Amino acid sequence: MRRVFSSVLASVLALAATAAFAQNKPPLKLGAILDMSGLYADITGPGSETAAKMAVEDFGGEVLGRKIEIIAADHLNKADLSASIARDMLDNQGVEALIDVAASATALAAGEIAKARNKIVIFNGPASIRLSNEACGPYTVHYAYDTFAQANVTGLATVKSGFETWFFLTADYAFGQDLEKDTTNVVVKSGGKVLGGVKHPLNTSDFSSFLLQAQASKAKVVGLANAGGDTINAIKQAAEFGLMKSGGQKLSPLLAFITDIDSIGLETAQGLLLAEAFYWDLNDDTRAFSKRFMARVKRMPTSAQAGIYSSVGHYLKAVKAAGTTDSAAVIKVMKDTPINDMFAKNGKIRADGRMVHDMYLFEVKKPSESKARWDDYKLLATIPGNEAFQSLELSRCPLVKK
Structure with a gap:
């Protein structure tokens, strides 16, 4: 009986010690x-x-x-x-x-x-x-x-739709510079032409001078190589300037999110083409x-x-x-x-x-097409990853064996 009790006690103590160790x-x-x-x-x-x-x-x-x-x-x-x-x-x-x-x-x-x-x-x-x-x-x-996939999906679709001349509004740091560069490569490779561009500081509140330069360029597409609050402000102010309605230019946000579209509103954002990696209603x-x-x-x-x-x-x-x-x-x-x-x-x-x-190419819905808040996108195309992202053969990563 003592041996059994000792064995049980030892097991209990071992379990307790294990639990204490885990804790x-x-x-x-x-x-x-x-x-x-x-x-x-x-x-x-x-x-x-x-x-x-x-x-x-x-x-x-x-x-x-x-x-x-x-x-x-x-x-x-x-x-x-x-x-x-x-x-x-x-x-x-x-x-x-x-x-x-x-x-x-x-x-x-x-x-x-x-x-x-x-x-x-x-x-x-x-x-x-x-x-x-x-x-x-x-x-x-x-x-x-990444900037390559965003440029590849959005830029290619826009040029194929007949909007072949571009002007860039670019956030002046690594992301914006890379996004403009990658989109330029896609546009030119697809037969389009870049007429110019202007760089703006991060977190810009007034885009008026930049938008005037975009208007003067007469480019069919104004590519927004920025994100977040900069994209929202640029689109809202472009609408106030009449770039799309009176000027006939098309805005192309190269990195936009569902929260951006919600902030802008469908009345202003309708018709925008954008690339996304995820959408809640897929x-x-x-x-x-x-x-x-x-x-x-x-x-x-x-x-x-x-x-x-x-x-x-x-x-x-x-x-x-x-x-x-x-x-x-x-x-x-x-x-x-x-x-x-x-x-x-x-x-x-x-x-x-x-x-x-x-990756996915979406068009922003018209207000009449949306059934509720956040019902913002129409799926136009699903692009396989090996087509959307830079190929491994083109990688500049030192770890990749050529």
Whole structure:
């Protein structure tokens, strides 16, 4: 009897010790570096933090006996601050991987910090093609979209529709410059012509002088190589200037989101052609996720926010499968495992870190075609990932073997 009691007691003590050990394990922290208060706050911001937390909850809240935490910080659209936050998260706060890093200049800065520490960084909000080219690293992933795909899908469709002469309004930093360059290549390759362009500061409130130059160019298309609040302001002020109605010019926002269209309104935005990586009303899976997101955030998710949910889930599954948070082991599983969820079907992370998936060309509905708020897009085409994104053969990533 004593032997049985001793055996049971030993088992109980062993289980208690195991539970205590699990409880004493440090949490697995993911660091989200976001624009929480600036011109990209609706695109990423609190919505991206919420999407990341939803992914953690749906995964079960812990992995390898460690509780999962999302640590969020506001980079204020300053590259030096983004780098400082990344350094503090990785060196002092015990963060295992970085996510989002909204905006390209801030992403390039934080990416270098992660690269130096051999930590995984997953970009969703930023679009610069440099992130999977010159600035690529063994543990970097560019997930949702990039300037090449946006230019390729929107620019090609616009030129094919007979709008072959272009003038650019470009945000004067890495993202805008790359978007203009990539779109110019598509336009010229497709037989179009660029008549000129003008660069504007980030977070511009008055586009009047830039729009006057666009009007004077007589270009059929005014390409907006900007995003967020800049895109919204440019479209609203272009409508006030009569660029579309009286001038007969067409605006082409090269990176626009459902939140932008909601802010602009269908009366002004109707007829715009735009490329997106995600839309809430595509299928049952996108609608189910978006309904849950809407209940928390009170707006539909952008493609960046949907990408955050997908990428965090993919990362956590890889950690579980690898049995470790070691970057080399986790990134191998991430690249070896296809992505099938509400964001992507048969998505694949390539050697350059680019996650290849289908892209979509939409036309913004007329007010009479919309049944309710957020019912904003008509699907014109689904572009396979291998056609939308830059080919691996053209990659400038040092990791890609030629």
